[in-house]
Amino acid sequence: MTEVYKKLESIVSKKYISNSPYIRHAYSRNVDPILQGIPDIVIRPKNAEEVAEILKIANEENIPVVPRGGGDCEFGGSKPIKNGGIVLDLKRMENIIELDEDNLVVTVEAGISWGKLNEFLCHFGLYTGCMGPGSGMTASVGGGVSHHSVGGGGCAKYGSCTKQVVSLEVVLPTGEIINTGSQSNKFSKFPFNRLGNGPDLTGLFCGDNGIYGVKTKVTLQVFPKPEFADYKTFLMPRKSAEAAATIFTEIRKKGIDIYDAFFIPDVVVNVGSQQGFFPLWDRLKRKRGIFFYVVQANSEKELEEKVKQLDEIILSKKSEALGPEISDGNYAKWYYTEQGHWQNYHNLWGMYPALEPLTAECFCPIGKFPEILRDIDQWDVEHNEDMQKILEITKIRPISGSGPIMLIDGNNVELTCGFTSFGKYWEGEIHEIIEEIDHKLWKSLLERVTKHGVQWYMMGDYMSRLMVDIGAYPEEYYNLMKSIKKILDPKMILSRGKFNFWGDDNE
Amino acid sequence: MESRNLLHKDLDFLNLQKGCGDCGYAIRPAVNRFLTCPIKEAKGEESFELYFPRGRMNVLKSILEGTLSLSQELAEYVYQCTECGNCTEVCHQTQNENIVLPTGQWIDHVKVWDALRRDLVEAGYAPLDKHKKLIQYMKDDAKRNPYGENFEKKFEWARNLPNIVEEGDLMFFAGCTMPLRQQETLRNMAKILDAAGEKIILSKEEWCCGSVGMRIGDYDSIQELINHNVELFKNSGAKTIFTACAGCYRTLNKDYSEILGEELPFKVKHITEILIDLINNNKIQFKQEVNKDVIITYHDPCHLGRHMNLYEIPREVISKIPGTKLVEMKRNKNNAWCCGAGGGVKSQFPELAVEISKQRIMEAIESGAEVLITSCPFCIGNLKDAHEQMDPEIREKIKVIDIIDYIASKI
Numbered sequence A: 001m002t003e004v005y006k007k008l009e010s011i012v013s014k015k016y017i018s019n020s021p022y023i024r025h026a027y028s029r030n031v032d033p034i035l036q037g038i039p040d041i042v043i044r045p046k047n048a049e050e051v052a053e054i055l056k057i058a059n060e061e062n063i064p065v066v067p068r069g070g071g072d073c074e075f076g077g078s079k080p081i082k083n084g085g086i087v088l089d090l091k092r093m094e095n096i097i098e099l100d101e102d103n104l105v106v107t108v109e110a111g112i113s114w115g116k117l118n119e120f121l122c123h124f125g126l127y128t129g130c131m132g133p134g135s136g137m138t139a140s141v142g143g144g145v146s147h148h149s150v151g152g153g154g155c156a157k158y159g160s161c162t163k164q165v166v167s168l169e170v171v172l173p174t175g176e177i178i179n180t181g182s183q184s185n186k187f188s189k190f191p192f193n194r195l196g197n198g199p200d201l202t203g204l205f206c207g208d209n210g211i212y213g214v215k216t217k218v219t220l221q222v223f224p225k226p227e228f229a230d231y232k233t234f235l236m237p238r239k240s241a242e243a244a245a246t247i248f249t250e251i252r253k254k255g256i257d258i259y260d261a262f263f264i265p266d267v268v269v270n271v272g273s274q275q276g277f278f279p280l281w282d283r284l285k286r287k288r289g290i291f292f293y294v295v296q297a298n299s300e301k302e303l304e305e306k307v308k309q310l311d312e313i314i315l316s317k318k319s320e321a322l323g324p325e326i327s328d329g330n331y332a333k334w335y336y337t338e339q340g341h342w343q344n345y346h347n348l349w350g351m352y353p354a355l356e357p358l359t360a361e362c363f364c365p366i367g368k369f370p371e372i373l374r375d376i377d378q379w380d381v382e383h384n385e386d387m388q389k390i391l392e393i394t395k396i397r398p399i400s401g402s403g404p405i406m407l408i409d410g411n412n413v414e415l416t417c418g419f420t421s422f423g424k425y426w427e428g429e430i431h432e433i434i435e436e437i438d439h440k441l442w443k444s445l446l447e448r449v450t451k452h453g454v455q456w457y458m459m460g461d462y463m464s465r466l467m468v469d470i471g472a473y474p475e476e477y478y479n480l481m482k483s484i485k486k487i488l489d490p491k492m493i494l495s496r497g498k499f500n501f502w503g504d505d506n507e
Numbered sequence B: 001m002e003s004r005n006l007l008h009k010d011l012d013f014l015n016l017q018k019g020c021g022d023c024g025y026a027i028r029p030a031v032n033r034f035l036t037c038p039i040k041e042a043k044g045e046e047s048f049e050l051y052f053p054r055g056r057m058n059v060l061k062s063i064l065e066g067t068l069s070l071s072q073e074l075a076e077y078v079y080q081c082t083e084c085g086n087c088t089e090v091c092h093q094t095q096n097e098n099i100v101l102p103t104g105q106w107i108d109h110v111k112v113w114d115a116l117r118r119d120l121v122e123a124g125y126a127p128l129d130k131h132k133k134l135i136q137y138m139k140d141d142a143k144r145n146p147y148g149e150n151f152e153k154k155f156e157w158a159r160n161l162p163n164i165v166e167e168g169d170l171m172f173f174a175g176c177t178m179p180l181r182q183q184e185t186l187r188n189m190a191k192i193l194d195a196a197g198e199k200i201i202l203s204k205e206e207w208c209c210g211s212v213g214m215r216i217g218d219y220d221s222i223q224e225l226i227n228h229n230v231e232l233f234k235n236s237g238a239k240t241i242f243t244a245c246a247g248c249y250r251t252l253n254k255d256y257s258e259i260l261g262e263e264l265p266f267k268v269k270h271i272t273e274i275l276i277d278l279i280n281n282n283k284i285q286f287k288q289e290v291n292k293d294v295i296i297t298y299h300d301p302c303h304l305g306r307h308m309n310l311y312e313i314p315r316e317v318i319s320k321i322p323g324t325k326l327v328e329m330k331r332n333k334n335n336a337w338c339c340g341a342g343g344g345v346k347s348q349f350p351e352l353a354v355e356i357s358k359q360r361i362m363e364a365i366e367s368g369a370e371v372l373i374t375s376c377p378f379c380i381g382n383l384k385d386a387h388e389q390m391d392p393e394i395r396e397k398i399k400v401i402d403i404i405d406y407i408a409s410k411i
Helices: A003-012 A021-026 A048-061 A114-122 A141-146 A201-205 A240-253 A266-274 A300-315 A331-337 A366-382 A384-394 A432-450 A462-469 A475-488 B011-018 B038-046 B053-065 B072-078 B086-090 B109-122 B129-139 B151-158 B177-181 B183-195 B211-216 B223-236 B246-260 B271-280 B312-319 B350-366 B377-389 B403-408
Strands: A041-043 A065-068 A086-089 A096-100 A105-109 A165-171 A177-179 A214-221 A228-235 A260-264 A290-297 A356-365 A399-402 A405-407 A412-421 B170-173 B200-202 B240-243 B267-270 B294-298 B324-327 B371-374 B399-402
Touching: A003 A041, A003 A048, A021 A041, A021 B053, A021 B072, A048 A065, A048 A086, A048 A165, A048 A177, A048 A214, A065 A214, A096 A114, A105 A114, A114 A141, A141 A214, A165 A201, A228 A300, A228 A331, A240 A260, A240 A290, A240 A300, A240 A366, A240 A405, A260 A331, A266 A399, A290 A300, A290 A331, A356 A366, A356 A432, A366 A384, A366 A399, A366 A412, A366 A432, A384 A432, A412 A432, A432 A462, B038 B350, B053 B072, B053 B109, B072 B109, B086 B109, B109 B211, B129 B211, B151 B177, B151 B183, B170 B223, B177 B183, B177 B377, B183 B271, B183 B403, B211 B246, B223 B246, B240 B246, B240 B271, B246 B267, B246 B377, B267 B271, B271 B312, B271 B403, B294 B312, B312 B324, B312 B403, B350 B377, B371 B377, B371 B403, B377 B399, B399 B403
Parallel strands: A041 A086, A065 A086, B170 B200, B170 B240, B240 B267, B294 B324, B294 B371, B371 B399
Antiparallel strands: A096 A105, A105 A214, A165 A177, A165 A214, A228 A290, A260 A290, A260 A405, A356 A412, A399 A412, A405 A412
């Protein structure tokens, strides 16, 4: 056993560290079929102090460290980029520290899942507003904050989860522990507000994809869950993407306070219905795009008025309202009342065994997404030859397109587009060509979508490096990111490789 | 021992494995989903991701891709799993029939873990030491049971029972655990059936059903057992074979025909299916209760519930006993929490098994029940072991009892 291992073991004790190859491989992947990085050590600290000690040793020894919460990143963000280094499994840190019902803030350890946190809050009539990412059932709060996560519900009303951040406890890469927001005033007794006491350093660690510090505690604003809600689903007319974009825009221009609004593209409804994923839409003669919304209110009268305004907008676009029950086709009711908000994107996995998504998840202006969707269709045609090579081996052609498109804050949507494909293992053999093509196609698609001017939020290993490689960052901006990185993490040990911050390592 | 990659004999299952999307959904769902993996929860803070589904799938992916090998070390991790099937139950289940998430259609984690165990055995890294002993005993003509007891001891419970016959339509398969460890329960069963006028065939040639071998992944050890038992059943002339062991029930009813590749020429029933028929036909006369209702909760054994979809009949049996009120634990039926004994965990990792059962007993107490009933000798054994280890003030809050013994006390 190496000296480094012994030093790390003395921090957390034997039970919470391992260099077993099996444990290391268990931590070597995220939610995509092709990226892998095998750490040398997996360690499970209990608190910020242990994290600090680990990072100090890592700095001394120049060992890269990757923080991992739920491990649900779709771009390889919570595993090493190159083999080696340490994975910091933060799931031991999943306690609720304090719910302050008077001030409507909750402080949690960063390894807690959005699901577990909201399960606790619901007993008090509260929720986090934005319910984290689409994988919030298992994804960690710290991970969500690291990626400006959206997708788990409530984003049209509350924006991304980082908008609810009040304060963070962060361990810097060199081992210092800081508190941000109101807690940067050491006389503040409890976290109550994010902005003030100088520059918004909380923002430095929001969406950082884990490069600037390890979040160990997060204080979030929480909200009373409104008593009244309604949820409706509509079958869209032809040119459903354009119609949906118009609807999103009108909702925003009329200032209607809406909890969630989604457009599910035709291809998802069509293919999904053929595969038997949507019995609730079996009776629909035309399998076109679906639009659904959820709206909340504090009184029945308020609710009625909001629903009236929304329905007027949607029905004016020649859409058809589906019935009130889930069995009538009311997907929105399942989404809001049966935790569908944490499963909404999961129909992208397993349309065929081992067919998994390689996604491009970004924010863009509402008016932009129909154009992007058309361009993805065009991209698919242009890359048909590569797609056919995968078909020849697996008998299944990758499918390009988009999952549900979600209204987020401002005049923006979140777009989960991409293509589904296979990993290299297929029916008893390794087909390296599949993985080669996957990488080629994925990079090509991501670059294509980037050039539409989108804004990436979950970037991880793959996307963070691609943005740099294709020169998407203006030089001054990238240099600023790099300067901050060098100050906070001189040896670039934390999430080494993301954004091409390699330190002394060569890529 | 030379290591090698998986043999790809069970390709269907391996492709099922590939259906795992690594989403982690099967790890820790929340908000009424009540957690997933009893091993992961029992391990608590020590649970590295290898102890639950996604981590195992990641390791399996590496093995299939040739970057990791089978080994004894891997076996130690793999056998820390009760194969309860809750991961499949949770995986991409929407809990609403109107929306079906795709992966939930393909994946069957238990079959995948099973295939991996089979390959570990073939490669020589399993069975683990305690499991090896069980297999040796099963193969031994003088024993033919995993407890290492002499063969004849299995039939001591049936001495002098008036309702055992040579011929008939109904044959009882006793298995190993109940005749060797819970004889009183079997005698109670015989008493109930006798009171109901039911005659049963009992063969003194039955061997272990082979469930232990199957769960360990040693399929070579069980072929002879299966052939022997099926021959016995056919020769008996019985139309129905029934058993009081959930493990034997699943093995006879499901595994035998799958392994033999043919439908069996007899029905297989669980004791609760026999009991409900007798109760509904007024053949079991219960004492009339004058005291207040006893509050009972029912623990679904995995091999009866999730594996065989037998949830309602045991509940119906309990509900028909006068003076009982049935309440449900928070995690019941297809979401039932495993007792911790299955998959070879009880024999190889007994402390882990008992730790899981302690959680189940606490859950039973939380339901408000005074009595925890189940219908599986493994569950009973493990729950009772856990019960004995708990503090006296907890022990006195709840009794753990087999459904057969409870009925016997009420007739």
